[in-house]
Amino acid sequence: MKVNFFVTCLGDTVKAEVAKKTVQLLEQLECEVIFPERQGCCGQPALNSGYIEKSKPAMKSMIEAFEINDYPIVTPAGSCAASVKKYPHYLEDEPEWAARAQKVADRLFELTQFIVRQLGVTNVGARLKGKGVYHPSCSLIRKLGVREEPLILLNNVEGLELLPIDNQETCCGFGGTFSVKMSEISGEMVTEKVQHISAVKPDFLIGADISCLLNIGGRISREGQPIKVMHIVDVLMSR
Known part of the structure; x- marks a missing residue:
């Protein structure tokens, strides 16, 4: 199975070993891991502080980054996954973007959720x-x-x-x-x-x-x- 890897900021800058081991684990489970290079911060810190409008460019950039294919998106960070899954709500005043956000959110899984529920392992x-x-x-x-x-x-x-x-x-x-x-x-x-x-x-x-x-x-x-x-x-x- 092909999957996209959403590394998150903390995985990229603070806990690189978690990111590395996530990729290794997915490969061990016979997944082909794809890393969309345009991905960046999901905007969680700003969103949690109420800066919804100022976060929209980052949200849209993330959506575009993961629209390169239709494969599942896997991340070892529940908080970032939860943030992305709220994109449709944050973008509800822009129906086209909200629909695109929903398609991305529907493909996004926290790591253990993906392993147990999607892979059946x-x-x-x-x-x-x-x-x-x-x-x-x-x-x-x-x-x-x-x-x-x-x-x-x-x-x-x-x-x-x-x-x-x-x-x-x-x-x-x-x-x-x-x-x-x-x-x-x-x-x-x-x-x-x-x-x-x-x-x-x-x-x-x-x-x-x-x-x-x-x-x-x-x-x-x-x-x-x-x-x-x-x-x-x-x-x-x-x-």
């Missing part, structure tokens, strides 16, 4: 010995409805034991610009999240959104907690 042959906590990001479970897919894949990782924590689905406090505009509240939220995580003494914290992992991982690091932070693709590529 539940076990990628990964092996990782230890105890892990999975953080379900707000973008995945609340905006995309992707709740079970990451857990299905993680539960089939040989040697990995997933541990439940208190308030597992509570927001980590990142929320994009929320962590900047409401930094004190955000700080308390991530502190509480790390308290719940560290209480069960896991070896790994696993998530499917880079931004949440940066936020929680930063707090874990500042507290000196011996917990390795891993994007889910890091786990799925472990052998």
Whole structure:
């Protein structure tokens, strides 16, 4: 199957290994990965701050970038996927662009969603010995409805034991610009999240959104907690 890869800004500039491993995993699953070179920022930071009109040129550029073919679009970032899926709403006052946006949105999948629901794969042959906590990001479970897919894949990782924590689905406090505009509240939220995580003494914290992992991982690091932070693709590529 041919698929388009939507790398996202964080994947491109901060967590290049996540992008690289996503491509490797898709290829391992017999996908031919295409990288539309015109892709750029989805506009999420500006959109979250309410700058809808000023974000429209970026949105339209993204739409054009992925109109080069009709293949599925896969990304390892739920927040960016959720942002693109709202393009039709943001562009509703321009019906032609809204229709084009809808066609792109309909082909866009978060990585675990694509693997489980589109490819029908539940076990990628990964092996990782230890105890892990999975953080379900707000973008995945609340905006995309992707709740079970990451857990299905993680539960089939040989040697990995997933541990439940208190308030597992509570927001980590990142929320994009929320962590900047409401930094004190955000700080308390991530502190509480790390308290719940560290209480069960896991070896790994696993998530499917880079931004949440940066936020929680930063707090874990500042507290000196011996917990390795891993994007889910890091786990799925472990052998």
